[in-house]
Each structure stands twice: as structure tokens, then as C-alpha cells.
Amino acid sequence: MNRTQFEEYSDRRRAERAGVFQVECQDEVHFTVNNHPYELVENYLAAFDPTALADRFSPILSKYDYIVGDWGFDQLRLHGFYAKESPLYSPERGEEVIADYLVEECNFGCAYFVIHNLDVQIPRALTKPKRTRRRPKAHREGNRRRSHRSRNQKNHRRNG
Numbered sequence: 284m285n286r287t288q289f290e291e292y293s294d295r296r297r298a299e300r301a302g303v304f305q306v307e308c309q310d311e312v313h314f315t316v317n318n319h320p321y322e323l324v325e326n327y328l329a330a331f332d333p334t335a336l337a338d339r340f341s342p343i344l345s346k347y348d349y350i351v352g353d354w355g356f357d358q359l360r361l362h363g364f365y366a367k368e369s370p371l372y373s374p375e376r377g378e379e380v381i382a383d384y385l386v387e388e389c390n391f392g393c394a395y396f397v398i399h400n401l402d403v404q405i406p407r408a409l410t411k412p413k414r415t416r417r418r419p420k421a422h423r424e425g426n427r428r429r430s431h432r433s434r435n436q437k438n439h440r441r442n443g
Contacts, residue, residue, distance in 0.1 A: 297338060300338060301338070304316055304317055304336075304337045304338075304340040305317055305337060306333035306334070306336050306337045306340075308333060311323070314333065316336070316337070316340055319345060319400075319402060319404070320400075320401040320402050321350075321398045321399065321400055321401060322398065322399040322401055323396060323397075323398055323399075324349070324397040324398060324399050325395075325396060325397040326396045327394060327395050327396065328393075328394035328395075329394065330352065330353070330354055330393075330394035330395050330396045331352070331396040331398075332359070335352075335359045336352065336359070336361075338359075339352075339359045339360075339361055340361070341361070343363075344361060344363050344400075345400065345403070345404040346363070346371065346403060346404060346405050346406060347363025347364055347365060347400060347403070348364065348365050348366035348369055348378065348399065348400050348403055349363070349364040349365075349366070349378050349381065349397060349398070349399055349400065350362070350363050350364075350397070350398050350400065351363075351364065351381055351384060351385070351395060351396070351397050352395060352396050352397075352398070353385070353389040353390075353393050353394070353395040354390075354393050354394045354395065355389065355390045355393055356390075360389075362384065362388075363376070364376055364377060364378050364380065364381055364384075365377055365378065366378050367379075369403065369405075370405065371405065381397060
């Protein structure tokens, strides 16, 4: 895919997503994305742009406690992080690595913002306990008898 095709694809996807998410600001710090509450924690170099956030937002981001938006090459990137209290928390995706992410993954000196999700929506598939699949007891016992019988037959052949 060459650069022109990529730009055409990006423009088409942007047009398809237009209007899907609505950002409404209550004050300088509090806002909603489709009636879901967020709080602006940090706004370095006035990076927070509600229109750009609405264009780039994805429902998968609602499972994160913190979302970092950083600007590079006139494009907004969004990356999620978990609070320590979250059942989905892992040290490499925890809120304490946001500073490392900004230094290591973002353009030097880029504008960025950090928002706090005030109502985290964890997908049900991630909160259900994993069930292990077990064979029916009769099937397990049948295997034991069969393996026991085969050992006896092997021993009988050796001795006989």
C-alpha cells in the first residue's frame, strides 16, 4: 500500500467514524464521551482537543482507568493504562508507567494529555472466571481401566 492509498483509506475511515462519538465538556476538567464521564488530569502544551478525541475514540478504551493522548505528525494516538485496583491491572500497563510511556514511546517534547475514566466499563468476557473443560467422570474411569488392562496384558505376555 503506497502513501496515497493509505491517506485515502485513512480519510474514508475518518468519514465513516465521524459523529459516532460525542464529547461534551462540563467545565475545563470534566467532560463526557457519549455520556460516559472522564476527567482531564494533565494537559501538556494544550494538547486536549475534544473534536480530535471524538474522532479517534474507540469503545475498547472504556476499560482503561487512564488514557493518554499524544500528538505526533499531526495525528492523535490514544493509549490506555490501568489503576492498581483494576482486575485487569498488570505492571507493564499500570498507571505508574505513564511517565515511561511518554518518554520512550512518544515524540520528544510532543503535546499530550492524560484523562481519568471515572466509570470504567470492563467487558464481561474479561470478568467471567475461566472454566476448565473436564471430561465426564465415566469417560475418565474408562481410560484408567483400559490403560490398566493394557499393562496387565503386556506383563502377561512378557512373563508367559
